[in-house]
Amino acid sequence: MPKGAKAWVCIIGIFLDLINNHSWSHPQLCKIPTTLDGPFVPFTAPFDPSLRGKTVDLPDTDPRVQRRVKGFEPEQISVTLSATYDSVWISWITGESQIGYNVKPLDPKTVSSIVRYGQLRFPLTHEARGYSLVYNQFYPFEGLQNYTSGIIHHVRLTGLKPSTLYYYRCGDTSIPAMSDIFFFKTMPVSAPQNYPGRIAIVGDLGLTYNTTTTVSHLNSNKPDLILLIGDVTYANLYLTNGTSADCYTCSFPDTPIHETYQPRWDYWGRFMQNLVSKVPTNGGGREP
Ligand SMILES: [Fe+2]
Incomplete structure (x- = not known):
């Protein structure tokens, strides 16, 4: 045409x-x-009534939220902006999180944090190393289940060129347990007339069947950058036994403390990997 x-x-x-x-x-x-064609008069799209009016969370049986890797292979891989275009953080998780009455935290020292990267897929000429940690949510109340995360790895890549495609894989080369090869594009040099052409801004994503629609729109519009402006998984609408409610305080008025169900974070990280392993985000706000 x-x-x-x-x-x-x-x-x-x-x-x-x-x-x-x-x-x-x-x-x-x-x-x-794109933002470079602007500035525009702000436009508010009316609510589309064909969208689902009531949000329904993806259940833990959905294949998109289940752990698909083996052993200490990386999962929940993401790229996060650092201070300027020349650096980003690559983050991922190894090992299985646990929830229950007798959880035993993993030792983060047992798995290294290595990223191999470069402008060519083969060979990946650069290597960077980072650090790892686990976090625990232990409740001092009988009957509440405790959570301990998989090993969370963060590696900062530095010395990157602006507006440049980089390939990378992450993991531990000694086990060996390395990820597939992913790619992302760095930000342009910051200047008044020079900034990312497509910026997706999204908040309150959750992990519902509306989220899947939103994320597929994000994906198909190929953003250069995603700003997560706050509220992510709504794990705080759950009890530690995995029961949820639209209104926590209405449904669970008698719990000794506001519980959460931390596996929802793992589910979210798995569901989002396809998008956030290739499009940098600002990291997002994190409710409990
Ligand atoms: Fe919110």
């Missing part, structure tokens, strides 16, 4: 979208403007 015709189809598409209360439903025809 010639460019002019495409533009008209796009304009007509947007018009039809507006009168139908849809926004951007013709991405294959429209070039969605």
Whole structure:
């Protein structure tokens, strides 16, 4: 289709979208403007009533939230912005988290934190090392289950070039337990007329069947950067036995302390890996 015709189809598409209360439903025809085409008059899309009105959490039986790796292979891999374009953090988890009455924290020293990376897929010429930790949520109340995480690894890559694609894999080369090869693109040099073209801003993601729709929209619009502006998994709507409620205090008025179900964080990290292993985020806010 010639460019002019495409533009008209796009304009007509947007018009039809507006009168139908849809926004951007013709991405294959429209070039969605980037921030560099702006500034624009702010536009608030009306709520689309075809979306699910009641959110339903993905259950722990959903394959998208289940642990798929073996042994100490990395999972929940993500790229997070550091101070400037020339550095990012690569984070991941090894080993299994535990929840129950007799959990035994893993020793973070048992698995190294190594990232191999470079501008070519083969060979990955650079190596960086980082640190690891575990966190525990132990309750001093009988009947409440305790949680201890897998080993959480953080490695900072430095000396990166701006607006450049890098390939990487992470893990421990000595076990060996290295991930597949992933890739991400660094931020441009920061300047008044020079910033990421596509910035996705999202909050209150949760891990529901609406989240899956939101995240597939994020994916298909190919953002350069994702800003997670707060509230992530809503693990705090759960008891330690995995029971949830839309309103914690209404449903569980008698619990001795506000409980959470930390495995929801592992579920979220697994579900999000496909997106956040390739698109840098700001790390996001973290409710308990
Ligand atoms: Fe929220």
